[in-house]
Every structure is written in structure tokens, then in C-alpha cells.
Amino acid sequence: MAIERFYNFAFPGENGYTPGSVNGHQFLPPTVAAYAEWNMVEQNCGDCSDSSICECTYYDIIDNGNTDQVYQFVMTNIGNGAGWSHPIHLHGHSFYVMKMGFASYSQDDGKLIANRGQDQQDIICNDGKNFCNNAQWRNSTWSNGNHPTLNWDNPPQKDTIIVPTGGYVVIRFKADNPGLWFFHCHIDLHNTNGMGMMINESPSYHQKVPDDFPRCKSYIVNNGDGRFLNEIFRLLNINVYIQNHSIPNIEKA
Numbered sequence: 362m363a364i365e366r367f368y369n370f371a372f373p374g375e376n377g378y379t380p381g382s383v384n385g386h387q388f389l390p391p392t393v394a395a396y397a398e399w400n401m402v403e404q405n406c407g408d409c410s411d412s413s414i415c416e417c418t419y420y421d422i423i424d425n426g427n428t429d430q431v432y433q434f435v436m437t438n439i440g441n442g443a444g445w446s447h448p449i450h451l452h453g454h455s456f457y458v459m460k461m462g463f464a465s466y467s468q469d470d471g472k473l474i475a476n477r478g479q480d481q482q483d484i485i486c487n488d489g490k491n492f493c494n495n496a497q498w499r500n501s502t503w504s505n506g507n508h509p510t511l512n513w514d515n516p517p518q519k520d521t522i523i524v525p526t527g528g529y530v531v532i533r534f535k536a537d538n539p540g541l542w543f544f545h546c547h548i549d550l551h552n553t554n555g556m557g558m559m560i561n562e563s564p565s566y567h568q569k570v571p572d573d574f575p576r577c578k579s580y581i582v583n584n585g586d587g588r589f590l591n592e593i594f595r596l597l598n599i600n601v602y603i604q605n606h607s608i609p610n611i612e613k614a
């Protein structure tokens with residue numbers, strides 16, 4: 362039996378605030394080396410809800426020690442925040458592509474038909490704003506890895522797959538590689554805008570870091586120059602997060 366998770370990679374939001382996110386969580390990079398100092402990662406995504414967009418160091422824990430457990434991820438690109446296709450990349454695994462679902466396009470002009478994305482077809486979004494932060498199969502008997510028409514005949518094995526606008530991709534892999542794996546859109550503008558998350562796989566089975574491995578601790582600058590400094594750090598590609606930072610908003614084209 363596969364354990365199933367839904368992740369919506371999109372730009373949901375309202376009032377001009379539509380950052381890249383996964384299930385409505387705009388990713389904040391951890392302020393520490395997360396693998397070595399997991400207990401210092403700011404793990405509070407408590408303000409996030411099905412009908413809001415939040416910023417946090419979003420992660421999910423999978424497996425908990427059973428190294429043969431199969432996981433099924435349903436990666437969606439649906440709802441209020443659909444509009445671009447996303448090449449989603451999972452570190453630490455190659456996965457099997459079991460199914461792809463597409464939105465409906467006009468036979469005449471090739472354009473997306475309004476309201477015919479997969480949030481209106483195979484998948485349902487439970488929130489009134491159609492952010493799709495907590496999507497599920499419309500047919501509940503498909504839940505928990507029981508979708509009836511997955512491709513079992515030599516499914517392609519990949520580590521990156523396009524999740525089409527308005528559509529979804531079902532992947533499977535064995536959780537047999539304990540570690541901390543980034544899971545993100547590989548368009549860097551989307552990724553750095555927050556469309557990513559961490560998969561913490563089998564935490565109790567992580568390899569220990571060497572005893573003398575540097576512990577940098579959390580370094581948070583919080584002053585009036587924070588916004589300016591944050592941009593400098595971004596330009597230098599230094600992974601330091603400034604409180605009250607500003608991430609440029611990506612407007613829909």
C-alpha cells in the first residue's frame with residue numbers, strides 16, 4: 362500500500378500577493394544547515410491554512426523507518442495559481458511516472474478552456490478561494506494510492522517531470538534513501554520565489570555528520586537594513602535569511 366501525498370506547485374494568492382509556493386507555503390530557506398542542525402530549523406508553518414498563503418520553511422516527513430515503504434506523490438498545478446507549467450525536481454530519488462493528467466484545451470485555438478483544469482475534473486480543491494493547498498481525488502475511492510488507471514507497464518523513471526498547467530502528475534518511489542531532500546520547481550525564478558519544500562526522509566536513519574562538523578547556528582539579521590541586506594545576500598547567493606525580508610512578487614502575465 363502506497364502512502365499518498367498531494368503537493369500543489371503554483372502561484373495561488375490574492376490582492377497582488379501570489380508568490381511561488383507548494384500547497385500555499387512560500388518556502389523560506391532554513392537559516393542553518395538543515396541536515397546537520399535539524400533541531401534549529403524554524404519549523405513553524407502553523408499560520409498556514411487551506412485558504413491562506415504563508416511563508417515558512419515548509420517540509421514533510423516521510424517513512425519513519427520502514428525502508429521499503431512506497432510513497433505516491435500527486436504533484437498538481439491547479440486552481441487559482443495555475444498558469445505556468447513547472448519542471449518539478451526531487452532530490453535523493455528517481456521516481457516512476459505513473460500518470461499524467463492534463464487540463465482541457467480548445468481543439469480550435471489550442472488555448473486552455475476556462476475552468477477545465479484538473480481542479481474541475483479528477484481532483485477537487487476544498488477551499489473557497491481555490492488555492493488548492495489541500496487537494497484530493499474527486500473520487501474518494503482513488504485515495505491512499507488506489508487510483509485505478511496508473512501505468513504499470515514500464516513507467517518512465519525520471520528525477521524531474523513537467524507538471525502541466527492545470528494538470529497533475531502521479532509519481533511513485535520507495536522511501537529507501539534517508540536524508541533531507543529538496544523538492545522544487547527547477548525554473549530558478551519560481552524556485553527562489555518560494556516554489557519548493559524539503560522532504561525529510563526517515564529522520565531516525567540519517568547518517569550522522571562528523572563530530573567536528575562546523576555548527577554555524579542560526580544567523581538572522583533583523584534591523585532596518587534587513588531588506589537591503591537580504592537583496593545583497595540573494596545576489597551573492599548566500600543562504601542567509603533576513604527577517605522582514607521582501608521577495609519580489611511575480612505577477613501573472
Ligand SMILES: [Cu+2]
Pocket residue numbers: 445446447448546547548551552556
Ligand atoms: Cu515553476
